[in-house]
Every structure is written in structure tokens, then in C-alpha cells.
Amino acid sequence: MAEESIYEVFARRGAEDPLAHVGSVNAVNGVLAETYARALYAEDAPWAEMAVIPRSAIRLIERPRPR
Amino acid sequence: MPDHVSVSLDALQASADSLLAVGLQYGLWVEKSPSVEEQIALSSMSQDKLGHARAFQLLVHEAGGPDPVEQQYDRGVDAFRWNVAWTAPLPSWYHLVVAQALFGRALLADLQAFAPGTRPAELLGKIVQEETWHTRHGDAWLASAGVSTGGARKGYEQALGDLWPYAVCFFGVEGEERFSEDVASGARTQDDASLRESFLAEVGTVLEARELEVPSLTADQALVEELAARNEESVLELVGLLQDPIGRAMARL
Numbered sequence: 367m368a369e370e371s372i373y374e375v376f377a378r379r380g381a382e383d384p385l386a387h388v389g390s391v392n393a394v395n396g397v398l399a400e401t402y403a404r405a406l407y408a409e410d411a412p413w414a415e416m417a418v419i420p421r422s423a424i425r426l427i428e429r430p431r432p433r
Numbered sequence: 434m435p436d437h438v439s440v441s442l443d444a445l446q447a448s449a450d451s452l453l454a455v456g457l458q459y460g461l462w463v464e465k466s467p468s469v470e471e472q473i474a475l476s477s478m479s480q481d482k483l484g485h486a487r488a489f490q491l492l493v494h495e496a497g498g499p500d501p502v503e504q505q506y507d508r509g510v511d512a513f514r515w516n517v518a519w520t521a522p523l524p525s526w527y528h529l530v531v532a533q534a535l536f537g538r539a540l541l542a543d544l545q546a547f548a549p550g551t552r553p554a555e556l557l558g559k560i561v562q563e564e565t566w567h568t569r570h571g572d573a574w575l576a577s578a579g580v581s582t583g584g585a586r587k588g589y590e591q592a593l594g595d596l597w598p599y600a601v602c603f604f605g606v607e608g609e610e611r612f613s614e615d616v617a618s619g620a621r622t623q624d625d626a627s628l629r630e631s632f633l634a635e636v637g638t639v640l641e642a643r644e645l646e647v648p649s650l651t652a653d654q655a656l657v658e659e660l661a662a663r664n665e666e667s668v669l670e671l672v673g674l675l676q677d678p679i680g681r682a683m684a685r686l
Contacts, residue, residue: 370468391470397573401566402470405477 373399374424375407377416385415396420438550440620442498444612447514448544448553449489449504454519455540456482457671462529474570481563488556495552510672516540517660518599522667527588531596533571534639539603539632540564546623578643593645599660600636602652604629 370392378385388407393399399418408416459479466472490501498504518536523529541564547553578589604625605611615621623631629652640647650656 392468393470394577395573397569397576398470401474401570401573404566405474406470 370394372421373403373418374421375403375416375418377407377413379411379414381414383414385417390421391418437552438548438618438620440492440496440547440551440553441612441614442493442496443514444547444615444621445489445493445496445553446498446504447516447611449486449493450513450515451519451540452482452486452489453505453675454513454515454671455536456480456486457674458519458523458529458532461670461674462523462526465526467526478563478567478570481567485556485560485563488560489553492552492556506676510668513668513672516543516603517657517664518596518603520664520668520671521596521599521660522663525588525592527585527592528596530571530574531589531592532599533567534575535571535596535600535636536603537564537568537571538635539600539628541568542623542628542632543604546621546628548620548622551620572639575639575643575645578645589645593640593647597647598650598656601633601650602657602660604632605652606654606657607652 371394373391373393373396374387375389375391376385377388389403391399391402391406393402396418399420403416403418407413456479459475459482463472463476463479466475487501490504493504494500499507516536518532518539521528521532523532541561544553544557544560544564547557575589578586581589607626607629610616610625612621616624
């Protein structure tokens with residue numbers, strides 16, 4: 367089957383709340399990532415907004431420094 | 434209480450039984466899903482479908498039919514009015530997702546054919562929203578068929594070959610009407626010929642985009658009977674799941 371990618375899931379409870387990272391899913395494409403995010407993170411409580419983004423699309427500006 | 438346009442008991446029972454069959458089919462695949470995400474998504478979709486089935490079972494009872502417990506546990510195998518497509522054997526993950534992509538959009542069209550002013554139409558808001566998500570899930574897997582090679586591509590082609598006859602027969606036999614009483618009374622906004630034509634046109638576009646081909650078939654009585662014969666074992670499995678003696682006893686407590 368097609369290769370999976372990690373998608374990060376972001377959501378906000380109310381329109382005035384900040385967009386927060388709520389978790390991640392593994393999926394072979396964006397539509398499946400949406401389905402999984404909905405099933406894992408939206409079943410019990412509705413969000414005002416939810417989005418998924420492939421981790422590979424995130425451009426890291428600062429990296430954690432090793433301790 | 435507003436006057437509603439009456440829907441035939443047959444149409445209500447067919448919807449209830451079809452939704453029940455889908456819910457059970459999805460449930461059977463939860464433990465065999467290819468990932469944890471799929472297990473959770475599929476169990477959620479199964480739950481949605483069983484909930485939709487329940488809503489229609491209540492409409493059946495409201496219209497003078499048996500109560501939901503009797504519908505679920507006390508009918509013989511031949512009394513179920515589910516669409517032949519939803520009791521098709523689904524031997525692989527490819528079969529499950531192709532069934533979802535093909536039959537899911539047919540089911541949506543079928544439900545949306547209940548006219549405004551009917552009791553089913555009042556339920557449709559949430560049902561359509563959830564059914565649309567389920568079909569998108571099947572579509573998303575089918576999208577990967579377009580870029581698949583080797584074994585995966587063969588898997589999709591095999592599944593499509595096996596399930597295409599069911600898609601052709603989803604809206605019944607050509608030249609006949611499944612719910613003629615409801616079309617005549619205005620309880621349904623489209624007849625089977627119109628639903629079939631729209632559905633096959635839509636699916637044709639989807640399959641062409643994935644470079645998947647299907648044979649030309651006619652939905653005739655012989656094909657429907659052949660499909661029903663193919664489904665014998667899977668139907669017995671579904672009814673066996675439903676009418677497990679422990680479940681039946683618990684339902685009557």
C-alpha cells in the first residue's frame with residue numbers, strides 16, 4: 367500500500383481560543399488524515415476549527431538544543 | 434404535529450436494513466484494519482451507521498412496522514430488505530474501501546431521494562454529514578489506487594471487478610421501480626432510472642480519474658439473482674452476528 371506520512375493535528379475550541387497542537391496521525395494522504403483526525407480527536411467534543419498539516423510541510427525555525 | 438408525506442414501510446425497512454448491514458460490515462473489519470488510525474476511524478463509522486439504522490428502525494415502528502428489537506432479532510434471513518450491495522462478500526481491505534467509495538455515494542443519493550416533508554428527510558442533516566465523511570474515506574483510499582503499482586493496484590482492480598456488478602444493481606433492475614408507490618405519491622423525488630443514471634455518471638468520472646476500468650453491464654433480474662446467490666454466506670454471517678442468542682436474550686431484559 368502507499369507510504370504513510372505523519373500529519374500534525376491542530377484545533378481550537380472556540381473562535382477566540384488559540385489554535386493548539388492536539389496530536390498527530392499517520393496517513394497515506396490528506397483526506398485520510400482528515401478522517402483519522404476527526405475520528406481520534408473530534409468524536410467526543412466539537413471543535414470550532416480543526417486542521418491537519420503534513421509534518422514535512424512544517425519549516426522548523428528553532429531546533430531544540432541537546433541537553 | 435405537522436402533516437407528513439407518508440413513506441412506504443418497504444422503503445423505510447430497506448433503508449434501516451441497509452444501514453444495519455453496512456454498520457455490521459464495517460464492524461467486522463475493525464480488528465483487521467491496516468493501522469490503529471483505521472481501527473478507530475472504522476469503529477467510529479460503524480457506530481455512526483448503526484445509529485442511523487436505529488433511527489430508521491424507529492421510523493419503521495412509527496409507520497406500523499415491528500419494533501426495533503423485533504426487527505433486529507426476530508426476523509428470518511429472508512425478511513431483511515437490505516440492498517444486495519451491502520451484503521456482498523468483502524474478503525480484503527481493497528474490497529471494503531472500494532465498496533465504501535462506490536456504494537457510499539449510492540446510499541447518499543438513495544437517502545437524499547426522500548422528499549422534503551417526509552419523516553426520513555427530517556433525519557437527514559446529521560446522517561448526510563456523516564455519510565459524506567464515510568464516502569470520502571473510501572474515495573481517499575481509491576485515490577491511492579491511481580498511484581499504486583504491483584500488488585496494491587491488482588488488489589484494487591480485483592475488488593472493483595468483484596463489486597462493480599453490485600454497483601450497477603444498486604438501484605434495482607432496469608425497467609422496474611423499487612419503491613413505485615413512493616415515487617407516485619411524491620415521497621421520493623427521483624425514480625430509480627434517474628438515480629442510476631446520475632450515480633453511474635459520477636462513478637464513471639471518479640474511476641476514469643484513477644485509470645480504473647469497468648465492464649459494461651445491465652442491471653437485470655438474472656444478475657440480481659446471481660449476486661444474491663453470491664451473498665448467501667455473507668448474509669448468514671451478518672444475521673448470525675445480529676441474532677447471537679446472548680444478544681437476543683439481553684435485548685429482552
